[in-house]
Amino acid sequence: MVVKTLSSPFGGLVRTRTMIALRLLGSSFPRELSRVLVTPVSAVSRALAGLERDALVAGRLVGRTRVCTLNPAYFAKHQLDAYLSRLADADHELREQTDRLRRRPRRAGKPL
């Protein structure tokens, strides 16, 4: 059993860290979130489904990928953004993970 070192005000640690990750990344998809959170895709997908039901997160299909963001039409969006930013300040591990993520474009065909 993992000792809880962070609070989980959004109902569970995966849910809370998914929210923080989406705040930091702007938008993401289950597999990317799974890498960032070092959590199985199934757990991230479950968390996202619950957060969507609560209208905190909104997802849409882009091709075959479900891209998720914090719900921009959520009635307390500004307050939620501020709160998540503060929570992100406290989660150094997650900040490090997101800082390592390359998201800028790479021209097609360019060697890695």
Add this chain to the structure above:
Amino acid sequence: MRLTAKSTLADIALTVGARLQRHGITAVLTGGACVSVYTDGSYVSKDADYVLQGTIRQSDLDTALAALGFARRGDRYVHAVVPFYLEFPPGPLAIGTDIDIQPVEVTVAGGSALLLSPTDSCRDRLAAFYHWQDRQSLSLAVAIARHQAIDLAVIREWSRDEGSGAGYEEFLRELRRDRRANPPERRSRRAGPRKTTASREDTVVGRQHRRRIGLPPHRRR
């Protein structure tokens, strides 16, 4: 009212709303079904979304909807015959950051139902356009404005609060284009210029449709 496979989404949505009211459950119809009501069925959604007000027990909701033939399946209610399903997204009743929403009450066979006003339904679609660049929602907002009187001043102010002044300008451009393509009935000179104030909420274009959905008749000026 008996729901059949031929019932329209608007009829179903309002009948369900009235039934919930009769069971003491306050539910406000929002989303695409609202658009369907206000555009005389020119837009058909697959579901009817209600935002519940207050604390409602799941068993009470099940009982009220079972009386109309709806059964719970997962997080939605389905009907054996009716091709539309019902959903209850979490509250509060809000359009973007605005939570001061006053629903309108319409009379239908078997009671009355609550739904977003035409202006709020228009804002609801515009929220999707502003936040998701969803152009279908923009065209639906225009369609509502074509069929119903809306309060442009309220929409302008709210759009500014949402940080979508440019989106509102685009809505106005689409509205003007739509009015050129579908000119409204010719008005007498004595009637004066058109006003876009809250009082115009009561002056719906389709008189028969107004009567069907239980809104008061058109007031002559």
